[in-house]
Amino acid sequence: MGFSNLRIPKxxxxxxxxxxxxxxxxxxxxxxxxEKSGKRQKQLAKEMEARQTLLEKSVSKIADIQTRPYISVSEAVTLFGISRDTIHRLIKSKKIPAINLGERLTRVSKIDIEKMFTAVEMPDKSKEIPEKPNFEVGNCYTISEISSKFYADPGTVTNLIKRNKIPTKKVGSFVYVPKNLIDKIFDGK
Structure with missing residues (x-):
């Protein structure tokens, strides 16, 4: 068999x-x-198998838990994905009513926990059409005009503009801000 001088950059x-x-x-x-790559592949396969068996155990446990009105703290952890400390804190602050039947036999109402996780409807922001900034003469304030009109520090005004993402226009050494947007913020709208 012959010897090859082939060198392939890889x-x-x-x-x-x-x-x-x-x-x-x-x-x-x-x-x-x-060898390291082979060991890594075996380790990843082992981790995936462990996750799969944990998932299968959790599915059967969750199905059993969902049929009962009162569940233990550890079952609430499994069902809702909340930490054990959080559930105990909610019980202590009386946000979740609990029954203590003995040592390590605290039971909570599944319905009360579900009420805490009801969906809150958020207003649709896509309906609001943002106003286009009007940088015409007379429709803008400078930072010093805003601070004197509303009795605020210029640094505070600058931070407020950044925090509310108000568009600005710099001309020379002056920074112009649309009046309508600043008036809305200082009027509390």
Missing amino acids: LCEFCEKPFEAKKVTARFCSKYCS
């Missing part, structure tokens, strides 16, 4: 360093990288 799949491969099928720069 990147190692494990350490991502460039190397010259002697074969077209080479994937790693060394035996060390090859």
Whole structure:
């Protein structure tokens, strides 16, 4: 069998360093990288299998929990994805009524916890059409005019403009801000 002088520039799949491969099928720069890659693949497969078995256990447990009106704290953790400390804090602040049947036998009403997670309708902001800034003469304030009119510090006014994302226009050393947007903020709208 003949010897090949073929050198193919490649990147190692494990350490991502460039190397010259002697074969077209080479994937790693060394035996060390090859072994480490194999170990990583086995570890990822093991983790995926562990997640899958945990998910299967959780599905059967959740189905059982959903049929009962009162559940334990650990079952509430599984069902709602809340930490155990949060549930105990809610019980202590009396936001969730609980029944203590003995040591480690605290039961909470599933309906009361579900009420805490009811969907809150958020107003649709897409209906509001943002006003286009009007930078014409007479329709703008400067920072100093805003601070003198509303008795606010110029630094506070600048922070307010940034926080509310109000468009500005700089002409020379003056920063102009649309009157209508500033008036809305200081009127509390």
